[in-house]
Amino acid sequence: MNAGRGRRQRAPQPLHLCRPAPREGPRYAGVTSPREWLRRRAEPGSAVAGEGAGRRCCCCSLVPMALWRGSAYAGFLALAVGCVFLLEPQLPGLALRSLWSSLQLGPVPPGPGSPESRLAAAWDALIVRPARRWRRVAVGVNACVDVVLSGVKLLQALGLSPGNGKDHTVLHSRTDLEEAFIHFMGKGAAAERFFSDKEAFHDIAQAASEFPGAQHYVGGNAALIGQKFATNPDLKVLLCGPVGPKLHELLDDNVFVPPESLQEVDEFHLILEYQAGEEWGQLKAPHANRFIFSHDLSNGAMNMLEVFVSSLEEFQPDLVVLSGLHMMEGQSKELQRKRLVEVVTSISDIPTGIPIHLELASMTNRELMNSIVHQVFPAVTSLGLNEQELLFLSQSASGPHSSLSSWNGVPDVGMVSDILFWILKEHGWSENRASDLTRIHFHTLVYHILATVDGHWANQLAAVAAGARVAGTQACATETIDTSRVSLRAPQEFLTSHSEAGSRIIFNPNEPVVEWHREGISFHFTPVLVCKDPVRTVGLGDAISAEGLFYSEIRPH
Template identity: 90%
Template sequence: MALWRGSACAGFLALAVGCVFLLEPELPSSALRSLWSSLRLGPAPVPAGPLSPEGRLAAAWDALIVQPARRWRRVAVGVNACVDVVISGVKLLQALGLSPGSGRDHAVLHSRSDLEEAFVYFMGKGAAAERFFSDKETFSDIAQTASKFPGAQHYVGGNAALIGQRFATNADLKVLLCGPIGPKLHELLDDNVFVPPESLQEVDEFHLILEYAAGEEWGPFKAPHANRFIFSHDLSNGAMNMLEVFVSSLEEFQPDLVVLSGLHMMEGQSKELQRKRLLEVVTSISDIPTGIPIHLELASMTNRELMSSIVHQQVFPAVTSLGLNEQELLFLSQSASGPHASLSSWDGVPDVGMVSDILFWILKEHGRSKSRSSDLTRIHFHTLVYHILATVDGHWANQLAAVAAGARVAGTQACATETIDASRVSLRAPQEFMTSHSESGSRIVLNPNKPVVEWHREGVTFHFTPVLVCKDPIRTVGLGDAISAEGLFYSEAHPD
């Protein structure tokens, strides 16, 4: 009888602890584990499904993501577009007869050896990168091998085309896309994307996307994260040949949002052509009617002089919004002598306080203010495990929903699911962080039930949210573009 009473008591207490899990999901897991272990009932149960931190965070996002009061009706996107050939990087390089040597970055790729060295350099860091391949014939041979390789996949590529595709998933939104669009790309584009006849060309531009999985090994190199290495010999996008077509199409299309990308493709051009083209970019942007927000999507770059010119030669003041990742943010700060510029690279997850300092500096030095005639009022920063939206006060609304929507689409697109599957994603964002390192910032403790954190600094508002990282990603290409497009879709710009 005593044994029976002891078992019944244990069962009752186990049921009681189970109820605590259900009714108090915010109670620290350490407290629950201590309670469970004190009863000597064996290993503590791990909340699954909607009660897991991932499930609670996803549910909180769904409640926060609401439509803006004023929605975009017509979005014009340009000017880089191509066909992405997606393939296993290790398998392709093996097929080309290459073996892993010493990893080394190259600003421009001139040979197969340069390709191998740059690929393993970034694979070892788990970092994304994009490079120009200077030798047309060698690139053509590699592209043919890649395109015919078993398992190679062809997708819409180029920041503008990918952003346009993402916008086109909203049936009530009209999307204009300008860029060098060949027959294969035109076939791949969504029916909701309108391409002006002047943008069509006879031959596609191909970009090779060499992917690798988290933990994948090649020789002494092991990837800490799933990511990709991109390279091309792309002259049409590099010269931004469709810029004038893009701007001239806007008068008839009458957009209420313009998205510009492709400036990074100019790295393969001479310095003289870069300077000339940047001036033409600024002139073209100035022709866009006042009051239409212009978002500039940045991408991987190695030319500090070009990045400095983009920052200083009136490109930043001419656009309203920026989208960029951790590599681009640090490179921008290094190129323009910003905060934490002495940092050679991020050590693992980018420090939230340092990222916040650089975002604040960009908006304070190059954004709109009473003493500066700049249009820049918004920056959408994205990295693997968290996102931040920074805005100058008084110019944007619905940014809490926007940052949450951008993070949510990162999890769904990487896992190729319609909604967040809590069993396939993991919460890897820092559990605690400081909001600044250059001043006395606040200490934030992450709460999955309230996943968007807001703080303010001298007229700039920051919205932070973690990302639910896909454990086994299906495809990493285009995530940044989908994130920026989704964040913009949920954003509301206040009219001037």
């Protein structure tokens, strides 16, 4: 029956043969089987002779016993399958659906359980390791210690009160901090800013570190991505970045840090978290998220870039992951331009054939972003970014839908698809352009899209599913998806494009990865099972990108 019709199912009918099992009493003495009952019925004068006269039944007619046995076996098989469904409701739905289809028994019935359960089971069946796997991954260059605590409680402890929200590209004071925090908390959006006043930041950082409940974690995109890769014991991971004693202590033993990356003092970033529905004055957060700020000069100048590139010759990686370009926003324009040229030169020294993934982060400087698009994008193979970074990128480089000031709620799938298509068409690989960019992993709270230039990547269906799955498990701090703690919030119907005649997609949880194509570019869409009560939001994007890369396979060219 089609689950989408909304019809009421019939109650299951009891399984019975045309004649019940032998009954008790003298009339049925010695009747031990249907065969014996038929023989006795045919004998003149038998106690059961003539029983059932006037009723016509296929099983009671003179039909070969093989047919009766076949019906019985089919009935017992149906009963057994029913018991399996009752006793094991979480049995992977795809296997049962495949069996049903192979038997050609008609339309495939809906999978058991909630949409979340069916989606999680379908993911597990789809997520497989690629044929060619990474063995050595090098990650750089931003690393720090994250101090994570409640944003509202810290600002209250600093004597600040909720006022009007206002974005600031650079924070110069506590007032700037309060206004920027309110601005992004009201949107439920993530953001990261540089705090220019060293002494003021030191005072705030000290108060945050000593605040009851404050926690210290590995921080910085590069360190977080390296930490996620290190959970796979068959991978060797190199991390280059400013690693102080506290960060070195927090890193996984499987992460190798070259001696040139070690320094005496840690770089601290303050992560002010807020929960969905949390209130401060008249403000109420629509989603759980965080606001990050720091006075980080080492990462801001990308001081470890040259150490990173020089370490690659000895380490011999299969994959390079670069992050930290957003940290240059705290530098002067002259230094930004100079350093960006040096970044491109350093990347160019990495041997051809080693893919380079660039992880973006929150930015406000359109000139810097535009320079990254035109100078750095052609030198890398893959990108990772979220909805804020994608729209800002389009605004900075005059891309599609750049007239939008911000997303209105959940980012429209068709608009996101248009921008991803534009990036790969205008700044990605082609036979007539010197660009290596062939892959973009986009993630937002409720869904992910992987866009790739055809012929360059394999296993992307598994990769996008793995990235979405880890978003649910890491946010809820569980090893596997706990369907009681997550919810499916992705759009159930959407267009694949708004700049051309896109297809209309109706989502089916039993087939959780939707694929479409546009002029030599493939798109893979899957929802996220959003954690209802997230334990920690920091580093989700980095974990998503790392997991997606882990399951990806690049095709040699």
